[in-house]
Amino acid sequence: MISGRNLTDKNMDHIKHRTQDGAAKAGEWKDERWKKGxxxxxxxxxxxxxxxxxxxxIRMEVGLTGNMEERKxxxxxxxxxxGNDTKGQSRIIDGLKVKSxxxxxxxxxxxxxxxxxxxxxxxxxxxVSQLDVSEYLVLLKALRINLPKGVLNPKVIKLSHxxxxxxxxxxxxxxxxxxxxxxxxxxxxxxxxxxxSLALKNNGKVLEMTMMIFFKKIKDTEKTLRAKWxxxxxxAVCGFSFRHKYKTTAISTPAMYATTQTRSWKHLxxxxxxxxxxxxxxxxxxxxxxxxxxxxxxLSQSSPKFGHFFQNPADEIECxxxxxxxxxxxxxxxxxxxxxxxxxFGFLSGRLDFLADITDSKVNANAKGSERDKMLIExxxxxxxxxxxxxxxxxxxxxxxxxxxxxxxxxxxxAYMYILNKSAKQTQGFTSDRAVMVIRHYHKxxxxxxxxxxxxxxxxxxxxxxxxxxxxxxxxxVLACFLAVLNLIFQLEI
Numbered sequence: 001m002i003s004g005r006n007l008t009d010k011n012m013d014h015i016k017h018r019t020q021d022g023a024a025k026a027g028e029w030k031d032e033r034w035k036k037g038x039x040x041x042x043x044x045x046x047x048x049x050x051x052x053x054x055x056x057x058i059r060m061e062v063g064l065t066g067n068m069e070e071r072k073x074x075x076x077x078x079x080x081x082x083g084n085d086t087k088g089q090s091r092i093i094d095g096l097k098v099k100s101x102x103x104x105x106x107x108x109x110x111x112x113x114x115x116x117x118x119x120x121x122x123x124x125x126x127x128v129s130q131l132d133v134s135e136y137l138v139l140l141k142a143l144r145i146n147l148p149k150g151v152l153n154p155k156v157i158k159l160s161h162x163x164x165x166x167x168x169x170x171x172x173x174x175x176x177x178x179x180x181x182x183x184x185x186x187x188x189x190x191x192x193x194x195x196x197s198l199a200l201k202n203n204g205k206v207l208e209m210t211m212m213i214f215f216k217k218i219k220d221t222e223k224t225l226r227a228k229w230x231x232x233x234x235x236a237v238c239g240f241s242f243r244h245k246y247k248t249t250a251i252s253t254p255a256m257y258a259t260t261q262t263r264s265w266k267h268l269x270x271x272x273x274x275x276x277x278x279x280x281x282x283x284x285x286x287x288x289x290x291x292x293x294x295x296x297x298x299l300s301q302s303s304p305k306f307g308h309f310f311q312n313p314a315d316e317i318e319c320x321x322x323x324x325x326x327x328x329x330x331x332x333x334x335x336x337x338x339x340x341x342x343x344x345f346g347f348l349s350g351r352l353d354f355l356a357d358i359t360d361s362k363v364n365a366n367a368k369g370s371e372r373d374k375m376l377i378e379x380x381x382x383x384x385x386x387x388x389x390x391x392x393x394x395x396x397x398x399x400x401x402x403x404x405x406x407x408x409x410x411x412x413x414x415a416y417m418y419i420l421n422k423s424a425k426q427t428q429g430f431t432s433d434r435a436v437m438v439i440r441h442y443h444k445x446x447x448x449x450x451x452x453x454x455x456x457x458x459x460x461x462x463x464x465x466x467x468x469x470x471x472x473x474x475x476x477x478v479l480a481c482f483l484a485v486l487n488l489i490f491q492l493e494i
Contacts, residue, residue, distance in 0.1 A: 130161065131492060136483065137268040139490060142238035143254045146186050148346050150273025151475045159476060160483040168207040169484035172215065176252045176489075179222045181215045183254045187482070189213050189474060191343075191350035191415035195408040198466055201473045210481040213347055213474065218252070228255045238265070240490045251489065273475075275345040275422035280338030280355055288321045288337075296442055296449050312381070316353050319379035319438040322452040326399075328436075334359050337377075343419040347474040348467070350416055353379045356436075372430040374420055378413050381440045391439055391453055401453035403437055405460065413437065414463045421459075433459045 131139070133152050140147050159165065175181045189197060189212070200209050218225070229250045233242055238257055241247075294312045312318075320337065329335050341352040354377040380386065387393065390409055391401040403410060413435045420432040434456050441451040 131157070131487065133157065133270060134266065134268065135492060136486070137270065138238065138265045139240050139486060141265050141268060142240060142256045143183070144185050144257070145183065145254065148188075148273070148344070149271030151346055151479060152270050156476055156480050157483060159480040160487065162480070165206070165477070165480050166484050166488075168210070168481050169488055171207060172211065172481075172485050173251075173488050175215075176485075177249065179218060179225055179252050181211070182218050182220065182225070182252055184214055184216050185254060187214045187347065188344065188349035189347045191348060191419075192408065192412045194348075194415045194467060194470065195406075195411040198411070198470055201470050206477045206481050209474065209478045210485075213478060214482045214485075225252045226250050229253060232256045239493050241493050243489060243491050246489055253489065273346060274426050275419050276343065277420060277423045278340075278342040280341035280352070283317075283320070283337040283339055283354070285324070285335075285337065288317055288324060291317060291321055293318050293321075293449055297445060315381050315440065316379045319381075319440055319452065320354055320377060322440075322450070323377060323436060323438050323454055326454070329356070329358060332360065343416060343423075345419045345422050346471045347478075348415060348419060348471055350412070350419070352376050352416060374424075374430055374432040375435060376413065376416050376420065376432060377436045377438060378409070378416075379438045379440070380409060381442060383442050386439060387441065391437075391455070393453060399453050400455050401439065403455050403457060405457070405463075409437070410457060411463065413457050414460055415467055417459050418464050418467045421464075435459075 133154060136152055136157070172181065193212070197209065197212070200212075229246075229252070232253055232255065233247055235241075235256050240256075242251075291314070294314055296312075316339070324337075336357040338355050338357070339353065341355045343350055343352065356375045356377060358373045358375060360372075380390070382390075389404065390407045391403050393401055417432050417435055423429060424431045436454060437457050438452065438454045441448075441453065443449075443451065
């Protein structure tokens with residue numbers, strides 16, 4: 001006859017053996033997972049916990065690592081606890097009923113939980129995975145952000161995982177959370193900002209450049225932006241959603257598409273990174289020759305401050321008329337003027353005042369080997385603030401002024417020439433080696449209405465190289481910072 005004590009002891013020994021065996025297996029399994037993580041660390045740049053640097057940064061930022069609800073869910077899946085955590089209480093751990101001391105249970109619980117964390121995190125990685133080129137194209141399309149063609153590539157995406165880049169992106173996200181910034185749906189760097197941008201690039205100001213190109217100061221009200229956010233939180237049609245934090249925390253974002261047409265976006269292509277030069281609008285030469293110069297006195301009377309040249313709608317045309325009358329383009333050459341020509345390459349963009357298409361009148365313009373040239377004409381009006389800065393007036397009766405090539409307007413023209421020559425190289429077209437700067441000096445009470453000055457601005461190879469480096473900087477580090485911002489806010493739906 002077996003006593004109750006002996007039966008209890010045997011049962012307890014059997015249960016103890018099964019419990020220790022389960023703990024050993026859990027330890028072995030954890031060791032295998034550690035080894036696997038170690039192999040990943042050696043081969044793929046992951047850390048010992050099975051997480052890449054980008055994943056750790058994102059989780060620290062959006063609160064995935066410390067999410068208490070997820071912790072509780074993981075505990076519920078592995079530990080069914082009966083009663084309170086007091087000594088001697090019965091428990092069911094992985095289906096085993098154990099009556100043991102609290103310390104032993106805590107030790108076993110920690111080991112199994114540690115193994116569970118290692119097992120669960122890589123699975124969670126799928127929901128915060130690093131996006132590839134095609135996925136970024138879909139997200140940008142959904143957000144109505146018109147990125148230049150050809151700038152997205154695996155290299156810049158890999159760069160967006162850099163810890164320093166992510167840190168800068170987090171600073172931008174904070175401003176979006178406080179509604180200080182708004183996304184720029186057509187991110188471009190205006191040629192007029194080239195001089196300032198070169199200084200930022202030389203000082204490695206990635207954050208400032210990212211904010212300059214991809215974001216703008218708030219124009220919509222915070223109420224409107226919050227409404228967009230609420231609409232976006234329920235929109236998963238495009239295949240993307242907010243990360244966990246931003247499902248409850250409002251943040252400034254563009255309105256997302258919410259239509260079935262998003263299914264076709266998976267086939268979007270990056271395109272080619274080429275320079276584009278639009279056709280422009282032709283200018284009738286006879287019209288500008290017959291045009292009279294505007295009466296400046298009417299401009300000075302409209303306001304206590306004189307020199308409101310921007311109120312003269314014919315200001316640019318009158319500058320062109322002045323240059324055309326100079327006869328600097330020879331009689332043996334034929335010229336065709338166009339205006340409103342748009343130029344862009346990568347993030348660099350601008351609109352020319354005038355573009356002169358010059359050909360030898362003795363040769364057919366389409367004939368092989370004919371001499372052709374493109375010369376842009378930039379027109380500026382001033383009430384005096386540019387005198388001594390952009391240009392210096394000549395002492396004699398000449399109208400040919402001395403230009404300060406370090407002025408932002410001269411850098412702007414150099415940027416125009418850079419894009420024109422990029423386009424010429426890609427299309428085997430004709431290059432632009434010089435430009436014309438025409439400046440009109442407005443005077444109080446309409447005095448001296450034909451006070452125009454001009455000069456050629458030759459292509460500066462040093463500045464051209466600096467602009468080329470600026471374009472590369474924008475398409476690499478600056479774009480990478482913007483992609484990191486998107487990765488901190490949005491995730492791919494599973």
